[in-house]
Amino acid sequence: MITLHQASKHYTTSSGPFQAVQSVSLHVEEGEIHGFIGTSGAGKSTLLRLMNVLEQPDEGNVVVNGDELTRMPEKRLREARRSIGMIFQHYHLVHNRTVSGNVAMPLELAGVPKKERALRVRECLQFVGLADKAEQYPAQLSGGQKQRVAIARALANRPAVLLCDEPTSALDPQTTADILGVLREINRELGVTIVIVTHDMDVVRSICSRVSEMRDGRLLSTQPVGGPSDSSKAGEGEAHE
Ligand SMILES: Nc1ncnc2c1ncn2[C@@H]1O[C@H](COP(=O)(O)OP(=O)(O)OP(=O)(O)O)[C@@H](O)[C@H]1O
């Protein structure tokens, strides 16, 4: 579903060029939930932005859902990006728009007619369990509710892929579990392939089928994740019932 072939990205900084992602090749399979972990600055967010070509790679290729996104003309790239949703740690909602106004935004940009737009907004808000908040403003919502709005907005164009950059890092454990439940449903019921960057191994264990580790801009490894009861490495002092 997502293939990167020797993708690299550097940034120009005051102390010279900095290689944020170095020749990364990887394949995210259709239908999987793929986690990315690694220390701060390892290049995880940059890698995610390469996957929808918010950042053009300096070298290498990015193929998503059969589309070679690298060096695609801007208009076609905009269309291709509709099949790739994205959510962030701090939600990135538009504060002077209502919940439904936020979810409608990508549909407006895609030129979806008004009636169809209203239907899709309602459908997406129902999916994330926020139909009753449609006319509220983001400031009136909890963190978990804001993330649900962001998820509904990311689903509006019916994407094949959802990219998530630390979607639960600002949330408490219960809200994290709720949001992970929503992501799992999106994967299972809508068949959306999910990529999730996280610092939290519990998130990986809870929903990922595979996990990749990054360090210093490079991909160190990709491994399958054990089932939810993979707690065999618990400390020796653990009591058993
Ligand atoms: N726009 C930019 N300009 C210059 N340097 C950047 C830019 N974006 C990222 N970097 C640098 O590239 C490196 C990788 O950044 P990136 O945000 O991808 O890391 P990350 O793994 O997501 O880290 P974190 O876990 O803290 O979110 C960092 O050293 C960062 O300072």
Ligand SMILES: [Mg+2]
């Ligand atoms: Mg990051």
